Amino acid sequence: MRVEFGEKSKHNSALKTTFMDTAQQELTATEQKTTIELSGSAAVLEALIAEGVKTIFGYPGGAIMPIYDALYDYNDKLEHILVRHEQGGIHAAQGYARTSGNVGVVFATSGPGATNLVTGLADAQIDSTPLVCITGQVFAHLLGTDAFQETDVINITTPVTKWNYQVTDANEIPEVLAKAFYIAKSGRPGPVLIDITKNAQIQKFQYSGYTCCKHIRSYRPKPIVRREYIEEAAKLINAAKKPFVLWGQGVILGKAEKEFAAFIEKAGIPSAWTILGAGAIPSDHSLNVGMLGMHGNYGPNVLTNECDVLIAIGMRFDDRVTGRLDKYAKQAKVIHLDIDPAEIDKNVQTTVPVWGDCKETLPLLTELVEAKQHTEWLAKFREYQRQEEEQVIQGELFPTSEELTMGEVIQQINEITGGEAVIVTDVGQHQMVACRYAKLNNTRSNVTSGGLGTMGFCLPAAIGAKYGAPDKPVIAVIGDGGVQMTIQELGTIMQFNVDVKVLILNNQFLGMVRQWQQLFHDKRYSFVNITSPDYVKVAEGYYIPGQKVENRESLRPALEAMLNHPGSYLLEVMVTKENNVFPMVPQGCSVSEIRLK
Amino acid sequence: MTDHILNPEKQEYNITVYTENQIGLLTRIAIIFSRRKINIESLNTSPSEIESIHRFNIVITESEGVVRKVCRQIEKQVEVLKVYYNTNEDVIWQEMALYKVPTDQIAEKALVERLLRENGARVVVIRHDYTVFETTGHREETDALILKLQPFGLIEFVRSARVAIIKHSEGFNRKLREFESMEPGHEPGENEYLDKRDKVFTM
Ligand SMILES: Cc1ncc(C[n+]2csc(CCOP(=O)(O)OP(=O)(O)O)c2C)c(N)n1
Numbered sequence: 050m051r052v053e054f055g056e057k058s059k060h061n062s063a064l065k066t067t068f069m070d071t072a073q074q075e076l077t078a079t080e081q082k083t084t085i086e087l088s089g090s091a092a093v094l095e096a097l098i099a100e101g102v103k104t105i106f107g108y109p110g111g112a113i114m115p116i117y118d119a120l121y122d123y124n125d126k127l128e129h130i131l132v133r134h135e136q137g138g139i140h141a142a143q144g145y146a147r148t149s150g151n152v153g154v155v156f157a158t159s160g161p162g163a164t165n166l167v168t169g170l171a172d173a174q175i176d177s178t179p180l181v182c183i184t185g186q187v188f189a190h191l192l193g194t195d196a197f198q199e200t201d202v203i204n205i206t207t208p209v210t211k212w213n214y215q216v217t218d219a220n221e222i223p224e225v226l227a228k229a230f231y232i233a234k235s236g237r238p239g240p241v242l243i244d245i246t247k248n249a250q251i252q253k254f255q256y257s258g259y260t261c262c263k264h265i266r267s268y269r270p271k272p273i274v275r276r277e278y279i280e281e282a283a284k285l286i287n288a289a290k291k292p293f294v295l296w297g298q299g300v301i302l303g304k305a306e307k308e309f310a311a312f313i314e315k316a317g318i319p320s321a322w323t324i325l326g327a328g329a330i331p332s333d334h335s336l337n338v339g340m341l342g343m344h345g346n347y348g349p350n351v352l353t354n355e356c357d358v359l360i361a362i363g364m365r366f367d368d369r370v371t372g373r374l375d376k377y378a379k380q381a382k383v384i385h386l387d388i389d390p391a392e393i394d395k396n397v398q399t400t401v402p403v404w405g406d407c408k409e410t411l412p413l414l415t416e417l418v419e420a421k422q423h424t425e426w427l428a429k430f431r432e433y434q435r436q437e438e439e440q441v442i443q444g445e446l447f448p449t450s451e452e453l454t455m456g457e458v459i460q461q462i463n464e465i466t467g468g469e470a471v472i473v474t475d476v477g478q479h480q481m482v483a484c485r486y487a488k489l490n491n492t493r494s495n496v497t498s499g500g501l502g503t504m505g506f507c508l509p510a511a512i513g514a515k516y517g518a519p520d521k522p523v524i525a526v527i528g529d530g531g532v533q534m535t536i537q538e539l540g541t542i543m544q545f546n547v548d549v550k551v552l553i554l555n556n557q558f559l560g561m562v563r564q565w566q567q568l569f570h571d572k573r574y575s576f577v578n579i580t581s582p583d584y585v586k587v588a589e590g591y592y593i594p595g596q597k598v599e600n601r602e603s604l605r606p607a608l609e610a611m612l613n614h615p616g617s618y619l620l621e622v623m624v625t626k627e628n629n630v631f632p633m634v635p636q637g638c639s640v641s642e643i644r645l646k
Numbered sequence: 647m648t649d650h651i652l653n654p655e656k657q658e659y660n661i662t663v664y665t666e667n668q669i670g671l672l673t674r675i676a677i678i679f680s681r682r683k684i685n686i687e688s689l690n691t692s693p694s695e696i697e698s699i700h701r702f703n704i705v706i707t708e709s710e711g712v713v714r715k716v717c718r719q720i721e722k723q724v725e726v727l728k729v730y731y732n733t734n735e736d737v738i739w740q741e742m743a744l745y746k747v748p749t750d751q752i753a754e755k756a757l758v759e760r761l762l763r764e765n766g767a768r769v770v771v772i773r774h775d776y777t778v779f780e781t782t783g784h785r786e787e788t789d790a791l792i793l794k795l796q797p798f799g800l801i802e803f804v805r806s807a808r809v810a811i812i813k814h815s816e817g818f819n820r821k822l823r824e825f826e827s828m829e830p831g832h833e834p835g836e837n838e839y840l841d842k843r844d845k846v847f848t849m
């Protein structure tokens with residue numbers, strides 16, 4: 050026992066040692082429940098420690114002050130990153146969760162603090178990112194009175210959380226937080242928000258230790274694995290002449306990268322990824338045939354409508370992936386592996402649903418599939434790839450034009466890092482270019498806002514990504530539009546010396562919108578022309594070194610300078626203004642109608 | 647109603663939801679419909695035969711495909727235990743209605759006894775100023791009595807949401823024990839979706 054019950058620490062308030070250690074020992078020693086008096090706030094922090102949380106991203110305010118006060122005494126156990134805006138805080142927590150595989154934790158105050166989380170919650174909900182957000186709330190007796198900084202955060206966040214709950218009594222805190230972590234990370238992960246009224250934070254109660262939650266009777270995180278359906282799936286795969294695997298983030302969330310590779314390698318199936326699935330197997334894996342979707346690769350899109358068995362693993366047939374649904378893979382039998390039963394038949398009718406955690410189902414399937422090599426079929430993908438290389442990729446990665454392209458910047462990064470960096474992207478053309486061309490050797494090395502397409506995601510997410518993957522270089526690839534949405538987070542980078550390489554690809558346009566206006570709105574450029582501040586000066590104001598590059602000769606040295614610099618760095622690269630991202634499946638078209646120009 | 651005629655695949659479905667008794671769950675369930683612009687035609691929520699478990703009865707007019715997707719979204723909610731959907735043929739259902747009429751008019755002019763008999767109605771209160779009748783039945787039946795009482799100066803009318811019993815259900819007691827007794831991580835030994843793909847969901 051490291052502390053005596055009731056003993057005051059030097060800081061004259063809560064316990065210095067985590068109560069868990071003591072409580073556990075006490076419990077085993079005496080075989081009965083021992084309690085100590087603790088505040089609701091301290092119980093929140095004890096819960097975080099018990100759940101293995103090390104880093105919190107947050108911003109204080111009136112309604113969450115008791116928790117921040119308690120945090121003062123937990124400084125040695127919990128690292129708190131003071132962001133510059135709550136949206137930045139939640140995106141940072143998302144970045145952290147994505148690279149680390151752990152639950153991201155966010156603190157915010159009531160009212161505006163809580164509403165600033167909404168975009169991040171929606172993003173985490175649609176991209177299945179495990180988060181626990183703790184918001185302060187006004188005193189319970191003031192609920193519903195339009196008290197200062199009162200918002201109905203539970204109802205505001207209901208559609209964008211996997212679960213949320215309002216705590217009004219400190220006694221609820223250990224159990225509710227245990228539920229929160231369990232729900233956030235189990236099954237299909239997602240964001241959870243716990244709103245704690247100020248009285249509950251202050252309230253002293255008899256605390257009897259923290260027990261992790263392992264079961265909620267109304268909650269089925271994982272469906273039952275049914276062997277007969279795995280057998281049916283294996284039969285289809287074994288009979289297939291042109292099987293095709295589509296994988297998504299489910300493989301990464303399920304920590305099933307190895308099981309996935311073993312499956313496709315044994316069955317010899319060409320496999321393509323959604324942008325959230327990128328990196329689950331290395332870019333240069335021999336069966337990795339590229340990216341799916343609107344700006345994905347040529348072969349995977351065209352051949353979706355030629356395969357005979359489509360095997361979707363941990364992906365949800367987003368419309369950006371499928372294009373026109375009534376012309377999507379109609380010729381194919383569809384096998385869908387997913388942990389979320391609500392995804393089965395949601396968009397694409399399945400022939401065989403394989404519900405379950407792919408970490409469990411994939412090995413069962415691998416066992417039953419015959420070892421094969423679909424050499425001719427794979428060659429077809431490679432032939433389309435050759436055409437795409439010739440008509441699109443070559444010009445993008447190795448341009449001969451005077452102006453720089455986004456693609457060549459990514460290509461240079463690949464050459465320098467060899468694919469070992471974590472690439473965080475914002476939303477727009479640069480995102481599509483980065484996702485298409487970045488070489489990824491490792492899982493959890495691609496962080497992007499997929500389902501929600503949240504501009505402003507990148508800079509804060511990169512901060513969190515660095516905390517989640519401290520040993521890897523983290524490169525934030527951002528457009529000139531998106532960077533201006535959350536540029537305040539340079540302050541967080543400055544204050545906490547976060548080693549993030551900020552790479553702005555400046556095309557002086559809201560490029561993706563401009564591309565659509567050019568292609569589908571007769572080039573009527575309506576409010577897509579965006580000006581930028583002097584980013585290098587802005588960075589300098591935050592004591593972050595940087596430079597701006599406008600020509601090819603200085604690009605490579607600048608990228609090397611950035612990547613070799615010990616600490617954060619900002620590099621602005623001026624790229625061609627009116628470049629378009631191709632290939633493209635125009636909205637409302639079938640994937641096989643993908644255009645190369 | 648016209649929707650139903652224009653889209654023949656649409657029909658009334660009775661959705662039965664078993665849930666924990668949790669504040670905010672009604673919103674969570676309601677937004678699953680409103681998000682898809684589906685009108686909830688009737689909604690009843692009340693404690694079930696099992697303590698702490700609530701039962702929702704929801705009626706919507708939709709195609710089966712949509713109903714199935716909506717049900718899966720509902721069952722996905724953390725505090726929802728189980729969801730069933732059924733057509734009107736699969737359930738026995740009732741709505742209750744109350745009718746307030748001026749006592750003098752009804753006593754003087756109507757053949758009260760016949761009225762009650764023909765409509766299976768009961769008298770709940772008789773005061774000197776008003777009388778309240780009650781009837782239960784399908785929409786047409788409760789509607790019919792409105793028409794009959796209208797000439798006698800119907801003062802107020804109210805109809806409850808629909809409650810429905812599923813014809814071939816075995817009740818929820820056994821199922822709940824499965825949910826509760828489960829070892830963490832294990833699932834009930836069934837997966838009805840895969841057996842009867844279209845009717846019931848179990849994750
Ligand atoms: C918060 C938000 N607002 C608006 C959009 C719509 N949108 C998508 S891409 C884009 C342009 C992004 O411009 P920029 O950041 O410069 O990136 P580029 O496409 O030029 O690479 C816009 C406005 C969005 N995705 N997110």
Ligand SMILES: [Mg+2]
Nearest residue numbers: 528529558560
């Ligand atoms: Mg731009």
